[in-house]
Amino acid sequence: MTSQIVAFADLDDTVFQTLRKLPGADSARLTPATVNTAGEPHSFMTPAQTALLDLLAAGNVTVIPVTGRDPAAFARVGLEFPSWRVLDHGLTILDAAGEPEQTWATRVRAELEPLQAELGRLTDWLRPQAAQAGARLTVHHAHDLPFMTVLKHPEASAEILADLQDAWTAALPAEAGLTVIANANNVSLLPAGLGKAAAVRYLRQTYFPQAALTLGLGDSVSDLGFMAECDFALTPTAGQLMRTLRSVTLPQR
Ligand SMILES: [Mg+2]
Numbered sequence: 001m002t003s004q005i006v007a008f009a010d011l012d013d014t015v016f017q018t019l020r021k022l023p024g025a026d027s028a029r030l031t032p033a034t035v036n037t038a039g040e041p042h043s044f045m046t047p048a049q050t051a052l053l054d055l056l057a058a059g060n061v062t063v064i065p066v067t068g069r070d071p072a073a074f075a076r077v078g079l080e081f082p083s084w085r086v087l088d089h090g091l092t093i094l095d096a097a098g099e100p101e102q103t104w105a106t107r108v109r110a111e112l113e114p115l116q117a118e119l120g121r122l123t124d125w126l127r128p129q130a131a132q133a134g135a136r137l138t139v140h141h142a143h144d145l146p147f148m149t150v151l152k153h154p155e156a157s158a159e160i161l162a163d164l165q166d167a168w169t170a171a172l173p174a175e176a177g178l179t180v181i182a183n184a185n186n187v188s189l190l191p192a193g194l195g196k197a198a199a200v201r202y203l204r205q206t207y208f209p210q211a212a213l214t215l216g217l218g219d220s221v222s223d224l225g226f227m228a229e230c231d232f233a234l235t236p237t238a239g240q241l242m243r244t245l246r247s248v249t250l251p252q253r
Pocket of ligand 1: 010011012013014218219220
């Protein structure tokens with residue numbers, strides 16, 4: 001019996017990205033990986049990203065996507081993931097047949113119920129400010145319950161998003177059980193204790209207790225939690241996580 005290796009991988013900006021993130025790239029060397037809602041190619045893999053996935057496949061590594069995408073957005077990803085899938089920032093775990101993992105779904109529903117009032121209040125609280133800044137809020141559901149509010153700006157203005165993020169964070173009571181995170185082009189309000197890290201911990205403990213090696217692949221600071229559930233972490237050098245690490249100045253000691 002060969003030893004099992006599992007890679008838990010964020011998708012957007014880790015395995016592929018939109019052309020906006022690839023200035024000057026030679027499109028002939030890119031591999032389409034997703035389509036937009038109109039069915040047109042939207043995100044692409046660089047030769048390095050393609051080679052990384054090829055390397056994992058050649059090593060019989062089980063690659064499990066761990067993504068903020070919901071099932072509809074995940075369906076627009078053209079890559080094959082024949083094992084488990086972690087969607088909705090960790091709130092949804094699908095098995096190989098595409099069915100929700102029931103123990104996880106039950107736990108998520110139970111933990112979401114008491115968060116509903118505060119999630120709704122903070123969403124309504126930001127709405128006028130967001131509208132004034134030309135941004136919009138979308139409430140996302142998992143297991144038929146609202147679980148996350150996503151703030152987007154049509155031009156992904158970093159300044160406007162950062163200002164609204166600061167306001168939202170300041171309005172968030174410490175005991176609310178919610179957190180505000182920033183992704184590449186949006187800001188999200190979601191449960192603090194039910195994210196990608198909790199889902200990866202659950203999957204690893206429940207279904208891969210004998211794995212010889214686990215890898216965590218992610219580009220964002222918000223991926224750190226699930227990457228830390230793995231034995232090793234791998235991050236694209238152009239990503240938010242690496243940028244953040246490089247800007248840290250350690251005190252002299
Ligand atoms: Mg990402």
